Amino acid sequence: MPVTDKSVAASVRKDDEERVDTVDRWDESHHGKGLIKPPDQLELTEAELKEEFTRILTANNPHAPANIVLYNSKRYRHASVTQMIVHFVVEGSLLHQDSDEARRQKQIGCQPEPPPRSNFSSLANQWVIYDAYMEELQKQERNKEKQKAAPSKKDPDNTKRAVVSTDSHGHDISKVRKAVKIIERMVNQNTFDEIAQDFKYYEDDSDEFRAQEGTLLPLWKFQYDQAKGLSVTALCWNKKYQDLFAVGMGSYDFNKQEHGLLVFYSLKNTAFPEYSYPTKSGILCIDIHEQHSYLVAVGFYDGCVAVYNLNKEGMDAVHKSTAKTGKHTDPVWQVRWQKDDLDNNHNFYSVSSDGRVASWTLVKNELVFTDVIKLSLNGAMSEGTEGSQQPIIACGTAFDFHKEIDYLFLVGTGEGKIHKCSKTYSSHFLETYVAHSMAVDAVKWNHFHPKVFISCSSDWTIKIWDHTINTPIFTFDLNAAVGDVSWSPYSSTVFSAVTIDGTVHVFDLNINKYEAICQPAVMAKKKGKLTRVEFNPIHPIIIVGDDRGYVTSLKLSPNLRKKPKAKKGQELATGPEVEVAKMDKLLSLLQQPENSTA
Amino acid sequence: MAEVEETLKRIQSQKGVQGIIIVNSEGIPVKTTLDNSSTVHYAGLIHQLVMKARSTVRDIDPQNDLTFLRVRSKKNEIMIAPDKDYFLIVIQNPSD
Numbered sequence: 001m002p003v004t005d006k007s008v009a010a011s012v013r014k015d016d017e018e019r020v021d022t023v024d025r026w027d028e029s030h031h032g033k034g035l036i037k038p039p040d041q042l043e044l045t046e047a048e049l050k051e052e053f054t055r056i057l058t059a060n061n062p063h064a065p066a067n068i069v070l071y072n073s074k075r076y077r078h079a080s081v082t083q084m085i086v087h088f089v090v091e092g093s094l095l096h097q098d099s100d101e102a103r104r105q106k107q108i109g110c111q112p113e114p115p116p117r118s119n120f121s122s123l124a125n126q127w128v129i130y131d132a133y134m135e136e137l138q139k140q141e142r143n144k145e146k147q148k149a150a151p152s153k154k155d156p157d158n159t160k161r162a163v164v165s166t167d168s169h170g171h172d173i174s175k176v177r178k179a180v181k182i183i184e185r186m187v188n189q190n191t192f193d194e195i196a197q198d199f200k201y202y203e204d205d206s207d208e209f210r211a212q213e214g215t216l217l218p219l220w221k222f223q224y225d226q227a228k229g230l231s232v233t234a235l236c237w238n239k240k241y242q243d244l245f246a247v248g249m250g251s252y253d254f255n256k257q258e259h260g261l262l263v264f265y266s267l268k269n270t271a272f273p274e275y276s277y278p279t280k281s282g283i284l285c286i287d288i289h290e291q292h293s294y295l296v297a298v299g300f301y302d303g304c305v306a307v308y309n310l311n312k313e314g315m316d317a318v319h320k321s322t323a324k325t326g327k328h329t330d331p332v333w334q335v336r337w338q339k340d341d342l343d344n345n346h347n348f349y350s351v352s353s354d355g356r357v358a359s360w361t362l363v364k365n366e367l368v369f370t371d372v373i374k375l376s377l378n379g380a381m382s383e384g385t386e387g388s389q390q391p392i393i394a395c396g397t398a399f400d401f402h403k404e405i406d407y408l409f410l411v412g413t414g415e416g417k418i419h420k421c422s423k424t425y426s427s428h429f430l431e432t433y434v435a436h437s438m439a440v441d442a443v444k445w446n447h448f449h450p451k452v453f454i455s456c457s458s459d460w461t462i463k464i465w466d467h468t469i470n471t472p473i474f475t476f477d478l479n480a481a482v483g484d485v486s487w488s489p490y491s492s493t494v495f496s497a498v499t500i501d502g503t504v505h506v507f508d509l510n511i512n513k514y515e516a517i518c519q520p521a522v523m524a525k526k527k528g529k530l531t532r533v534e535f536n537p538i539h540p541i542i543i544v545g546d547d548r549g550y551v552t553s554l555k556l557s558p559n560l561r562k563k564p565k566a567k568k569g570q571e572l573a574t575g576p577e578v579e580v581a582k583m584d585k586l587l588s589l590l591q592q593p594e595n596s597t598a
Numbered sequence: 599m600a601e602v603e604e605t606l607k608r609i610q611s612q613k614g615v616q617g618i619i620i621v622n623s624e625g626i627p628v629k630t631t632l633d634n635s636s637t638v639h640y641a642g643l644i645h646q647l648v649m650k651a652r653s654t655v656r657d658i659d660p661q662n663d664l665t666f667l668r669v670r671s672k673k674n675e676i677m678i679a680p681d682k683d684y685f686l687i688v689i690q691n692p693s694d
Binding site: 175 | 599601602605606609612613620677680682685686688
């Protein structure tokens with residue numbers, strides 16, 4: 001199209017010119033249209049139209065601000081700013097990790113790595129703190145002991161503890177010894193729960209209706225299978241730990257002499273003994289020391305005496321008398337601890353069928369004896385009939401020491417006589433009582449009244465005496481041989497006796513002067529004989545031993561434990577004086593009729 | 599050691615005793631007469647109880663210490679005797 005070409009060429013030329021004129025004007029490409037002059041176009045002359053204006057295009061954005069704020073972190077200041085007014089400046093302490101300053105600091109002091117750590121949590125209770133202090137204290141004490149460097153004496157307790165600790169390295173199970181003991185007691189308490197409750201709390205209410213009688217409630221029965229065939233020959237309560245008692249076992253039978261057994265039971269564990277010591281010869285009597293309750297004196301059928309120490313390990317006696325050291329030649333019927341002598345040695349007395357009362361002293365781990373008195377049939381040795389006749393020796397079967405007057409003691413003999421003797425007079429009896437027609441089985445001073453003692457014998461009788469009077473105050477006939485009699489520790493008028501027909505008799509002279517107030521048959525007649533009886537020092541129970549090797553414990557009902565009733569308005573007095581007064585009243589009652597008849 | 603074994607035998611032969619467990623101080627049973635799962639069960643639970651009980655007693659008076667613990671329930675009784683390094687658990691049904 002020729003028109004188009006011309007017009008295009010013309011328009012291109014025109015466009016170029018126009019373009020050169022105004023930069024801002026947006027040129028549209030005209031296709032074949034003529035030159036159109038807008039009405040508001042600048043009127044320019046030809047010369048002006050041909051003028052060339054130079055225009056430069058740059059990349060700078062004219063709208064962009066001229067003063068941008070840039071923060072140079074390396075140089076810690078604002079830079080590239082032309083107009084800056086500083087309002088506030090503060091120096092900070094943060095360093096960039098890669099800056100020189102930071103690198104320098106790292107090299108100087110700090111570790112590059114944190115120290116090894118572990119997490120720990122615990123409680124700081126009072127007892128944790130206390131334990132820590134106690135350990136410190138013990139460490140200090142140990143250091144002190146080492147410093148002293150003196151050889152320390154090993155006392156028996158320490159050896160026992162030391163033995164335990166070395167053993168435990170061997171086998172783990174021995175460490176639980178204590179816990180096992182406690183558990184056994186707990187299990188037993190559960191098994192025998194009813195009995196334990198009875199022991200503590202049962203009071204026979206029916207006693208209110210029975211004015212003058214009481215009952216005995218059977219509690220635990222103690223038996224030990226190693227004691228089969230042995231009879232109980234001695235019972236003794238421990239004065240310090242009043243739930244512990246000792247049982248001596250042997251045989252009264254002359255023909256059947258076997259081994260013996262010394263067994264300790266605690267009321268806390270009634271199924272199994274706490275300690276047991278087998279012995280070669282039958283035991284006839286035991287006595288536990290009052291202050292040192294771990295020392296036990298034992299008298300044997302073969303005439304030996306021995307001392308056992310419960311603290312020491314081992315099954316043997318600590319001291320034992322032999323033929324050389326003066327053992328008795330006949331069975332030892334009674335042993336009794338005495339107060340420590342002037343050199344603070346322990347000593348005890350023994351009486352035996354060979355007619356000797358001997359005193360044994362523990363001098364530096366040895367048993368030394370001295371004869372105290374020889375019992376002769378005719379009385380004092382110096383009074384031997386017709387000059388130089390050899391006095392016949394009597395057998396001693398029982399003795400007892402006065403509670404307050406230290407040197408005074410009574411000895412019962414196999415002939416039925418009781419002699420009052422003194423430790424200081426070895427050849428003289430102070431007094432002789434013709435007591436029984438058969439051997440005296442037991443003689444005991446009253447715990448409260450200083451003048452009264454009781455004796456029992458196989459001649460079926462029990463007699464109560466005032467030692468200033470030659471004849472008995474009371475006599476009781478029990479229809480069977482009496483094995484043992486014992487005063488109660490809480491009342492001066494209550495005593496108990498056991499007979500071979502299996503009956504326990506409890507008497508209270510305050511209530512009934514002629515009969516027992518309680519006579520339960522503890523064992524059937526054919527089954528066995530009762531041999532020993534003992535009151536517990538504080539609990540209202542008695543233990544009774546029989547010839548089968550059993551020990552039965554019985555609880556005394558309230559009627560048997562009566563204290564004197566107070567008159568209305570008066571205070572109820574307690575204590576030994578009251579007991580003494582009670583007895584005195586009884587005695588005086590008896591004296592009067594005697595005086596009147598005499 | 600032998601007397602401990604004897605005593606354990608006696609306890610086991612007592613009326614109503616269902617089981618005995620000896621646990622060491624970390625709560626791991628050392629000796630037991632019950633089956634494995636019951637033992638582990640008892641040991642784990644009772645260990646925590648004993649620690650709590652002992653902590654209570656000693657916190658009140660640091661010179662005091664726990665002697666034994668009895669947990670009586672309807673069906674039986676659990677008796678725990680703690681020692682220095684071990685404790686002994688006995689489960690008994692006393693009315694058996």
